[in-house]
Amino acid sequence: MITLLSSPSQIVTVSTSGRNFKRGPEMQEVNVLEGCSLVLEDDIIKDIVPSSKIKPGSFQNIISLEGKVILPGLIDCHTHLAFAGSRADEFRQKLSGVSYEEIARSGGGIARTVNAVRNAGFEELVKIARPRIEYAITQGITTLEIKSGYGLSTEDEIKLLRVINHLNTLYEIDIVPTFLGAHSFPAEYRSDKEGYLRLINEKMLPEVAEHRLAKFCDAFLEKTAFSKEEVEVIFRKARDLGLSIKLHSEQFNAMGGVDLAIKYNATSLDHLEVIKETDIEKISATETVCVLLPGVSFFLDYGFAPARSLISKGAIVSISTDYNPGSSHIANLNLVMSLAAIKMKMTIEEVISAVTINAAKALALSQETGSIEPGKKADLAVFDTTEYSDIVYQVGKNLNVMTIKNGRVIYTRNQPNFKEGLSL
């Protein structure tokens, strides 16, 4: 079917002329077209044409988007949204001055969510996650990554990955599963760390790989979590099994995560709140995407990652919500985009590149999505404004009115059309 998305005020293509990522100063160039319409053929972007030259007879489907802005579908490339339970009590502790790391050391934090996830069945976890996915879709998100890491036993990590894979079948959007068995040492292995590493390498990873339950293997490199040596043991195995690598690092302490990410050719290196200046230069020379998470700095009230320095050195920078119950209980990508602008001094254009083409690159999907270019998937977000700056300027307000995935309108405000009904 040939569809015409007719006469929007602006199309922000974020095109890269086939390179499929934007590095440093290139992030500023988002390519804003006025007076143009978009032609889709089935699930693919076919053409961008001047609105004045359109012959309406040649389209089977015409959607009028006058007064609207079209962007590539947004991509939230780092979330932990398949969690159960609440940590509102820890939020109260944090508000009274107890730190995230102190809470983790005293047995709270990730361990609390692990208990809740272990006690929840498959169906319950699916039910909890669904409104979160649907909220993402209403924001114009067409690709979403979700990590495991709250099971920390073979059975529960596999259960969580099966939940994430099942969610992918329930919705048209792409949900990318990441294995994060190395999120935290579970209580029963705290005095047998080698035993837990063996469990990951001999049981969890082989099962994940055999059943293709995850695209990426991630790990949390931090004083309260895994050491560099421990992460390496896992990354070697993951690489041998054909998984691609992601890494949480340089969040609270400089841990040498940049060298590790480079050594294992990581697809992305995430957090980087305390990255050292010399490491900025190193990572900027690679194709590893730096995924910055300003929601975490805001939620935990500490320093933001040095986005300006990374961009000026030529890094490929993305941003994401890190939606999770402990360090960023923020599901609103729009708010995170505005935080990136206000607190990390990213320009509106850099923010848009960060949540589209560079976020696609952080999921190794930028050949197929993340920009509006002929031949790419018709993954699009339509915003109720005539000028794209509004999307970042209107802080925390959802201006998305239509989400298109694989050429299908999967959400319009006031007229939701999810595959299996809307539970919002």
Ligand code: NIG
């Ligand atoms: O990305 N850094 C480690 N993991 C998450 C937090 C998970 C949690 O507290 O539940 C993060 O910030």
Ligand code: FE
């Ligand atoms: Fe995270």
